């Protein structure tokens with residue numbers, strides 16, 4: 012029999028696995044529920060999550076495997092999850108001091124998916140808006156955070172022109188709702204078409220507020236429309252949301268594929284899982300049936316293959332998709348028969364299929380008792396908590 016590590020050695024190795032929300036080791040937090048080592052070197056580790064919906068599972072999965080696999084004699088690592096029961100949660104709460112458990116508005120969000128592209132104009136916002144509507148059409152609870160701070164276009168695509176979000180009794184910003192989707196955008200806080208100059212720290216704060224001070228409630232999917240490229244916003248989000256997964260949008264062109272690859276590399280650098288690639292503007296078919304590969308062929312498929320992730324959709328160029336985006340109504344709801352709408356529906360089903368199965372969500376600790384609506388509150392109480400959003 013080969014030498015296999017003892018439970019104690021494995022426990023020590025797990026000390027490097029940090030809970031990204033609580034900022035402490037899972038060993039120190041008593042979140043390692045069990046460690047089993049079999050004679051052939053297979054190690055089973057069960058980690059207890061603070062909330063069942065906790066989308067950090069992917070992070071723990073990777074981090075636990077990375078910590079244990081290098082130990083001598085280990086041939087395989089399986090990571091399992093369960094959820095802290097009320098008593099264990101209370102003990103953890105005590106250990107951390109009051110109020111330290113993640114009670115953020117994201118605690119009830121099951122899947123966070125960042126939609127990114129290497130460059131602008133490839134249809135990232137159009138796909139985000141339509142994918143969200145398609146997921147809602149599949150019965151999912153969906154939110155969209157427009158983090159494309161330089162080119163916010165989600166409000167226009169959802170027909171949310173001049174409406175401004177209200178603030179709840181708990182001083183959380185209430186997202187607007189359109190086409191069955193909760194929506195938050197920097198566009199709601201600035202004058203129309205105003206150019207906002209973002210300095211790094213201000214951007215970080217605004218994004219933090221969008222994630223922590225917006226009352227997202229229980230969501231199956233929060234889609235985040237990233238600005239193009241691999242800059243500040245992506246890095247801030249990667250730090251704030253280690254549980255997020257990435258969906259990469261590209262066109263079939265080789266150049267677009269090349270820049271999209273950089274976005275993928277950024278995601279990998281932060282150990283963020285890539286859900287898949289979606290190719291947009293994949294050709295145009297005339298009413299008489301002729302097909303034109305306007306932006307070339309195959310870029311999405313090649314990128315997906317290279318990244319070893321699924322190609323979740325190829326969305327053709329269609330005039331109705333552009334018209335509906337400009338008109339403020341997602342195409343997938345209005346014209347489900349359109350070829351672009353059908354491709355986006357397929358994308359939605361692919362996204363659902365690649366999402367980890369859901370565990371039951373534990374009740375939150377922050378006593379979400381029904382409170383008076385914003386309208387019933389004095390003006391003072393309607394101000395959002397935290398920093399105020401920068402106005403142009």
Ligand code: ADP
Nearest residue numbers: 131132133134135136137327328329332333336
């Ligand atoms: P990005 O968010 O990547 O900058 P947008 O979503 O704003 O790109 O799309 C750029 C323009 O291209 C918009 O006018 C949009 O309506 C249009 N567009 C995007 N995808 C398609 C498509 N498949 N067919 C037709 N028009 C599209």
